[in-house]
Amino acid sequence: MNTFMLLFLLSQQVTPESILDHIRENLSYSTSRFTAQIEIRKGKRVLTKNFSGYSKGDNFYIEFTNPEDRGVKYLKLRKDLYVYLPDIDDVVRMSGDMLKQSFMGSDLSYEDLVQEDPLRFYKPTSLSDTAIEGNSLYVLELEDTTGTAPYFRIRMLVDKKTKTWVKEELFTKSGRRLKEVEALEYRAIGGKYYPVAIIMKDLRLKDSYTKFVMSDVSFDTPVPQNIFRLEFLKK
Template sequence: MRRSGLQNRQALAWLSCLLVVLSGQALAAAGLTAEEIIARVDANSDVQSSHGYSTMVIRTGRRELTKEMEIWSSGDNALVSFHNPADRGTKYLKLGNELWMYFPDADDLVKISGHMLRQGFMGSDFSYEDTLENRRLTDLYEFSLLGVEECDESECYVLEATARPGVEVTYARRRMWIDRELFVPRREELYAAGGRLLKVSRVERIEEIDGRFIPTQVTMEDVLRQGSSTTLFVSDLELDVEIPDDLFSLRSLMR
């Protein structure tokens, strides 16, 4: 139960990352610098709040697990409630920099901290700390534009992000493929400090919602774990909806 809760958090983290990174206005731009491209991505992902449903399929070796969840987000806060039978009632709450899990079977409220933040759930490659990434990527990394490449039948900017000195990041280096027209990342590679490729994420579907382009199907693959990947499907997404502030509270978690 606890494990699956952890997995759920990762999923949420992933989703919130996606929402932040992916929403953007289609804009044809030429001659942009790396910083300008990222600023565009950041600006396009400026979603005040959202509500939607998501399905997460986790493949580990021969096993496949499916999680159903409902997600609310607003600013730095997010709430995920699981609906699939195995995890029903399990909730995940992100309050700024804190992560909380609620397990209904044990009626147990757990704060995720320390080493637990580094754990990935269910063989998915999302870690809790990924979901805590509130800071803008430009605060954490220095970007450089490597060029333009064909990527999933689109033209993509290839950006390389290197951790700024003195800033603590999980991935020392990232490489991102940003759709030239939609300013939505289509692919991302995450690297270890020593340069080894750790994870690869691919956006497999992008939908236009309220005039923004939102990735609604993303697959993350852990390179170090053979046969392990996680796919997130997003549906019925509403943006900038009214969400009562008290939804993001420990009290609502236990409700």
């Protein structure tokens, strides 16, 4: 009986790996549909952009709908990212150095955008408890073990109840904190908790942030098949 109890308790024990797996699992889905808004602040200037799109596996399609960017479309097909620019009525393949540029002027680079399951590079190095404003949280420290992840270390605050991340701090190897991502709102969608509003700050810049707010999102629902083709971009 004692042995059985011990095994049961061990299986229920929270480990850093199990938290990381849960976070990754919570963010995975086969298909998605979304309508969203990005708010980009650079100094005193605030820009708002709207877009909608679909994703399927590693591929995604985004179309901007706000008047200034209406008709700009992005398509990620496997490892490649394409953009359709209505002003020149042509499709441009983003490659090399272009991928380091900022996505529509936001704090997100194209490289960040095309990254598939970015947490796969990391292994937990420590787990501790903390509480912020009455909420019990885990502090999960992750480190890049492959040497290929953009950020060497991630410090994550994870909600104990839902095991979802509420804040991420991204560090370089030398210990400089470069970016901070905060989940502003989670919504239960199809049995999972998904961050529908996040704010990202590039800590190298003063008065700069990018806020993503998803107004309509659904997972694992059918998406149109013809959009994940290059020919569709020009239509």
